[in-house]
Amino acid sequence: MKNIAAIIPAYNPQQSLITYVHQLLATTITQIIIVNDGSDQKYKDIFENLNKIERCQVLQHDCNIGKGGALKTAFAYIREQQARCHGILTVGAHGQHTLQDVKLVLTMTKVFSEGIVLGVRNFHSADSTFLSYWGNRATSLFFELLYHKKLMDTQTGLRYISINELPWLIKVKGERYDYDTNMLIAALKRKCPIFEVEIGQLRIKKNSIIQYDEITNAGTIITRMLMNYLKPRNSNG
Numbered sequence: 001m002k003n004i005a006a007i008i009p010a011y012n013p014q015q016s017l018i019t020y021v022h023q024l025l026a027t028t029i030t031q032i033i034i035v036n037d038g039s040d041q042k043y044k045d046i047f048e049n050l051n052k053i054e055r056c057q058v059l060q061h062d063c064n065i066g067k068g069g070a071l072k073t074a075f076a077y078i079r080e081q082q083a084r085c086h087g088i089l090t091v092g093a094h095g096q097h098t099l100q101d102v103k104l105v106l107t108m109t110k111v112f113s114e115g116i117v118l119g120v121r122n123f124h125s126a127d128s129t130f131l132s133y134w135g136n137r138a139t140s141l142f143f144e145l146l147y148h149k150k151l152m153d154t155q156t157g158l159r160y161i162s163i164n165e166l167p168w169l170i171k172v173k174g175e176r177y178d179y180d181t182n183m184l185i186a187a188l189k190r191k192c193p194i195f196e197v198e199i200g201q202l203r204i205k206k207n208s209i210i211q212y213d214e215i216t217n218a219g220t221i222i223t224r225m226l227m228n229y230l231k232p233r234n235s236n237g
Contacts, residue, residue: 004085004109005032006089007071010036012040031056037067038065069179071090071179072172079166087109112160114193116165117161154180168190
């Protein structure tokens with residue numbers, strides 16, 4: 001059985017994250033690394049309680065630097081600790097990814113041993129708005145136009161990544177939500193395999209931080225993609 005570490009970038013999380021972490025540790029996940037990305041002081045107790053959970057480690061950012069920066073902090077920590085894991089699973093802190101979705105991606109890691117596995121969200125849900133549906137379609141189509149690879153959900157935060165990909169992932173540019181897309185661009189340049197697994201419906205938590213719920217402005221994402229494309233020499237690793 002694979003040893004898989006889950007990474008959760010967290011900014012101002014709800015109390016429910018504690019229950020969610022216990023649920024994740026009841027699966028085949030062997031350890032959880034949570035990055036407190038400069039959350040407000042009133043959330044201090046939540047992170048202290050998370051850090052008391054066995055097999056759960058909380059890392060701290062003094063100020064908010066963004067989801068991409070939080071992920072890279074966790075990647076670097078895993079490398080420094082020389083953790084004996086085969087891969088990592090990135091998961092949202094605000095309940096975007098159900099336990100069923102996580103288990104489905106974990107199951108698929110038995111089939112895909114290398115590269116990156118994306119949990120593709122279903123935008124035909126009650127939570128999905130017209131703008132989020134067409135925003136996702138627009139970014140996916142634009143990604144395919146520029147990089148000749150069809151991916152249905154370039155912004156999903158539920159991803160399995162083989163441990164072998166960590167050295168170059170740490171060097172990928174982007175500190176905020178643009179890191180999700182830059183990771184995929186860099187993977188294509190490296191001929192790193194990318195697989196897609198259909199997961200459940202899109203879940204939006206109305207009181208959560210937008211960058212951490214993977215619902216971002218499609219125009220901004222497309223602009224960043226185009227800038228990346230027009231500067232191929234400034235490679236993302």
